[in-house]
Amino acid sequence: MRRLAVSAFCALTLVLGACSTAQPDRVASAQPVPAGPPRLILALSVDQFSSDLFAQYRPRFTQGLARLQQGAVFPSGYQAHAATETCPGHSTLLTGTRPARNGIIANNWFDLGTARAEKRVYCAEDERDPASSTREPVVSAVHLKVPTLGDLMKGANPASRNVAVSAKDRAVMMMGGHRIDAAWWYNKGQFVTLRGREASPAVTQENVSLAALIKKGAPAMAMPDWCGPADRPVTVGKGTLGTGRFALPADNPDAFRASPRMDAATIDLATALVDEMDLGKGPAADVLSVSLSATDYVGHSTGTEGGEMCVQMMELDRQIGRLLAHLDRRGIDYAVVLSADHGGLDMPERQREQALPRAIRADMSLSPQALSKAIAAQTGVTSSDPLIQSDGLFGDFYVSRSLSPAQKATVVAALVKQVRAHPQVAAVFTHDELARTPLPAGSPQDWTLKDRARASFEASRSGDLVILLDRAVTPIPEPVGSYVSTHGSAWDYDRRVPMLFWRRGLRGFEQPAPVETIDIAPTLAALLGLTVPEGTFDGRCLDVDGGTRNTCEGLK
Structure with a gap:
């Protein structure tokens, strides 16, 4: 209760600046680096946080994201592959490997050889379990072919704790991996965990508070004055978007999820687990992965450029600041990395009003059903099962x-x-064509579309062909419910994400040259002094101290 009271006080006095973290953060950054490796790695992923959003709002950040900008800032981090979805993106962050190697080619793929009636496979399920389906999966990391940083840390010292929290099960599994001590995600109004595990007292208490809030509902959230230009209605389908303030209807767990309150609940749970498990205070270094999903849900349901996203960015900054302040009060020596699983593109209705007249919604003629019918008519080839299957209008x-x-x-x-x-359609590549293509190298911003598709290609799971849509084509033919805009393309608005590293005392800098999210894991391994076999990572270590110290050579 004391922790919640402090947070409420900070929220109330934010307007007056009483809880601003800007000055304390500057002091913290000027302090010397603690001796030895950090005791806690805090890995933050902000779902759908593109470099474009970061650049647009970074002058407005005053709390958690303001502090992280005092560290090593890489504004051009790349999720270099073409399949810029949640599962592949999260799979790169703490494995240091691309989907072509770790096997996570998409959120869903098809296994036409399985005996299961449902051929679609969800990236974070164990489809071998009869109880599992893509809609109600038995959650597992079985499809991830490589270890995560937490797995490697536990392999080096079993005393390390590997903890992952998110609104999404796939984010938890892809960042946590195979050996997770605590794994929690949101489902129908509660945080749940892996089958066979029980909730700890801290999680039970958080779920009680969460249930009470959802049952009661909540009023609209405040919108800063500087959101004014974004705060205007745009006609989308049969309604309007752009002026929402996230009033929460009673008994609506889905509306809760698609609001900034989802990130607040995720941070509540993360801080509770820090306290309960005494993370960062044990005999070995720990890792806490926190994937914040609200930016993605808000982006899908209202777009990336409206008043709703403006409120979300303000709240994201505040919630991250709250988590960092909690670790400070605990006296934990921690290092932070923040990145994203992918970016996103605003809905075409608003894009066409903002100097992008070519923005358009994809045509249903690209659906697998339409293509099956057209190709059967052309070739005379039919089958008892669907002739062509896919998870949408693009991809595999x-x-x-x-x-x-x-x-x-x-x-x-x-x-x-x-x-x-x-x-x-921008490009089409067959399975055989991609299989013959070498893995790409060099700067990811210069990769061809084929290079990008190859980085997502894994022979046993990828489709018979891959379809990449043209720039600014939104693969949602009609805006329906909570989906008006999306991501998943091979274009840089989806591939390019920020990468921020911070540890008390490390000298900050900004490096605009392109890097990759697969560079995060080797960078953190070096900070920890963790020795791994040669070839463990596809990425490289980044020296995240702007002074003469080289963090890739260990802290001395």
Whole structure:
């Protein structure tokens, strides 16, 4: 209760500046680096936090994100692959590997050879369990083919604790990995965990508070005056967006999730686990992964450029500041990295009003159902199961396994020809073509579309062909409910994300040259003095001290 009272006081007095962290943070950064490796790694992922959003709002940040900007700032971090979705993006952050190696090619893929009636496989499920489905998965990291930083830390010293918290199960599993001491995500109004595990007292108490808030509802949130230009209505479908303030209806856990309150609840749980598990105070270094999902939910449901996102950015900054302040009060020696799983693009209705007239919604002719019908009519090839399957209007497409090799070749050839001629398609690559393509190297900003697709390609899971939509094509044909805009493209608005590193005493700097999110894990491993086998990571260590000290050579 005392922790919640302090947070409420800070929220109340924020307008007066009484709880501003700006001055204390500057003092903290000027202090010497503590001796030896940090005792806690705090890995923050902000879902759908593009470099564009970071650049747009960074002058407005006064709390947690203001502090992190005093560290090593890489504004051009790349989720270099083409499949810029939640699961692949989170899979790179703490494994140091690309989807082509770690196996997480998308949020969902198809296994046409499985005996399960449902051929779609969710990235964070164990589909071998009869109780599992993509909508109600038995949550697991079984599909992640490599260890996470937490796995490596526990392998080096079992006393290390590996803790992961998010609104999304896939974020927890991809950042936590295979050996998670505590794993919690949001589901229908409560934080839940892996099957067979029980809630600790701290989690139980957080769930009691969460249930009470959702049952009661909450009034609209304040919008800063500087949000004014974003605070205007835009017609989308049969309604308008752009002026929402997140009033919470009673008994609506879905509305709670798609609001800044979801991040606040995630931070509440993270701080409770810090206290309960005494993280950062044990015999070995610990890692706490916190994936904040509200930016993604807000982006999907209202777009990235309205008043709603402005409120979300303000609250994101405040909640991160609250977590850092809590670690400070605990006297923990910690190092922070903040990045994102992917970026995002605003809804086309608003983009067309903001100097992007080519912004458009994808045509239903690219759906697997429409393509199946068209290709069957062209080729005369049919099948008892769906001829073509995919998880949407772009990405991996799979051709029926019931066809003979000759029939399949005919269908693939016809499909490639038809899709390449579509005006909304930028590129199409076949499975065989990507399999023959070397893994890309060099700066990710210079990669071709084929390079980007190759970085997402894993032979046993990828489709018979990959379709990449053109720039500014939103793969949502009609805005429905909570989905008006999205991500997942091979373009830089989805690939480019910020990477921020901070530890007390490290000299800050800004490096605009491109880096990759796969560089995060080797950078943190070096800070920890963690020895790993050669070739563990696809990325490289970044020296995150702007002075003469080289953090890639260990702290001396």
